[in-house]
Amino acid sequence: MMKTQKQIACLWLCGALLGISPAAAQTLSLDECRAAAVEHNRTLASSRLELEQALQTRREAFTSYFPQITASGGVFQAQHGLLQADFALSLPQMGAVSMPLSLVKRGAMGSVTAVQPLFAGLKIVNGNKLARLGEEVGRLQLRKTEGEVREQTDAYFWQIVSIRENLATLDAVDRQLGEIRRQVELSVRAGIVTSNDLLRVELRQQEVASNRLTAENGLKVVRMLLAQHVGADWRTFDVAAAEYGEPEDPAPYYVPVEEALDNRAEYLLAEKNVEAQRYQTRMERGKRLPTVGIGAGYLYYNLMDKNVDDGMVFAQVSVPISDWWGGAHALKRARLEEQRAENERLQAREMLAVEIERAWCEVQEAYAQIALARRSVASSTENLRQNRDFYAAGTSSLTELLDAETLYARSRDEMTSACAAYRTSLARYMRVTGR
Template sequence: MVFLPFITRGQVYTLEECLAAALEKNNSIKNSLLEVEMARQTRKEAFTFYFPQVSASGMVFQGSEKLLQADLDLFGLAEIPLSFIKKGAFATATAVQPVFAGLQIINGNKLAKLGEEVRVLQHRLTENEVKQKTTEYYWLIATLNNHHSTLDVVDKLLAEIYRQVELAVKTGLTTRNDLLRVELRQQEIASQRLKVENGLRVTKMVLAQYIGADFTSFDIATSEFTQPESPLNYYITPQDAVQQRIEYLLAQKNVDAQGYQVRMERSKHLPKVGVGVGHIYYNIMKKDVNTELAFASVSVPISSWWGGSHVIKKARIKKEQAENDRKNAEELLAVEIEQLWSELTESYAQIELARKSIASSTENLRLNKQHFNAGASSLSDLLTAETLYTESCNNYTSACADYQTKLSNYLTHTRP
């Protein structure tokens, strides 16, 4: 059955174009990319800790009194007051290169890199969610379009029935009650049309906003629902699919991150060694003094081991929890993939059932029209046959759209 849009088309999008636009313009995608960029900057920031740490400071002072004051004792005979340094200037500049920081810098960089990898995976997860939502909106519009086309066919059928019944009323072959029954059915169809049109308008607005398109001229390109490929062409074992799931990869990254956290906690309690150079300038007694110096520093956090050993044990426990979460995620993801496969095959079977239902209801409608025209069946039987035909057409459309949506969901959850 071919879709016949009932409104003037503007910019027409295929499903592939909708997906491409969503990945480019959707707000969730934009924010996710910003999260990736922030993680990238964090990694670059961590790398700078390999470089020397440079600092400089300076001071100029002026006292109201001289800073150093004393009395000089001349062998107990007299005391001579002395005072000096009332003003001066002082400046230093140092550069310290960490030689060994308990592996904190190395592990910190690895952790920052891992954080960027996690953000990239989360971005892929966001992309999958956006694509799936876009696909659902697209096929919902396609379904409503097809329902609208079915209503057009039913309207023509009811108009024909109405003319026949009206003629029968005029000739006295039936009562006006039959005509009223046809009118009631036409009113039901009009009510359904109103719901379909409202649903189409709102859903198109939602999809247009979701993909960043102008909803005032937005429409989708739809065609006849044909028999889809068998889901067997897309099957993958749950065990193989799990290894490619982003959620599983994220769980594994969490294990790696907790491993780095253990190393970070351990490195906090190791000695730290650094070497540096510096320059000192001062002018305190009206004489400029410039001097350079080289130095080395060693810091050993002895007392921190009292509580540090417990902190390290806590970090190891968290890593063990992450391992348990990864195993649990692996098992649950396998169950989810198996469930998605069952839903997909069931949806495919529903298409065939709906196709048979259309064939049966079409033949039933044809026979009832013949019998009604020949006076061998009642108007009630004909209207019932029309209702069954309408329902079977709509059920077939819904089954096809449901299959396409579930196929997209299955492929999203089983392919990298």
């Protein structure tokens, strides 16, 4: 009986342990990373909130067309009557008699008014146009942020692929060094070489181990950065296996500079800034114009124990006379700000043109570097093979063999860097051309 209970308890414990499974790993490809970044990136989320704020501002500005309704009311209780007076009465046989009079000791009042603005110096119209412009700016800012997030996603992704390629190179180098060490150990036992050669191989192996540790730590950090960027849990996040493949010719991606400028969110934002300053100038001018409105109201009061209510209609005109004194200077300042915005627009167009052309040059340079790096890998591979054969035949020194191995590792790393630079520069060029 006791044995059966122990078996049952053991089975229950095993079932409980099997039920506790670690969180499923999240392995994403490049396209999946892009999609996750669009959905979960915190910078993009903040940009969407800013757009929603601009939308609410536009809706708030539209309410300025509606009548302005106010209501007020109150009651009071005074210690003495608010109206104090003495009346002289002439009575027969008494002559003139003075009688004090005290009125309005308590009361209640209330009113409701509605004023419809007919003309407000175009401040309402221009304010609504400015609010709509703010919403357009918010959309352009969101589009700009989306391009930046996509570019950063690609940069992190290809950086991870690059580090993995570097680790693969270190694996290949480690295998080669293991074979070289085996040959050196045989030569040491045979008395052909001294143990100094073996120490040199060990030093090279330790250097490779140190480089591996640095690469693995860098891979972990970049993976964490990409996980945070796409809104994933870095503890279970990983990038799907990917290769650079055969880099395609970048010529089909080229866009003329003038065409690309018209698609850049940054340039469109500069244009919107000029337009906004124009509305600001009109708003400044409107502050010095009269405002006209019509209204209606309802008034109720009870001051002498009698309810009195009445309706009324009215018109009002307000002229800001004192604002005219400094108005000319404020209007001139607004026009100068408008000119400054136009100057910034022209400067933005010129600098963006330089950025687009520079990004295209970087793409072409990175593509050309791949061909050069590929030839270097072929040459270093053949050089390593020949030195390995020469060393086995005893016609080459260990120093020459280790130098050939170093050149081979360096050429492969340069090939990896060139491929990564091409992918990231192409992503940057797509962003700066507004795609």
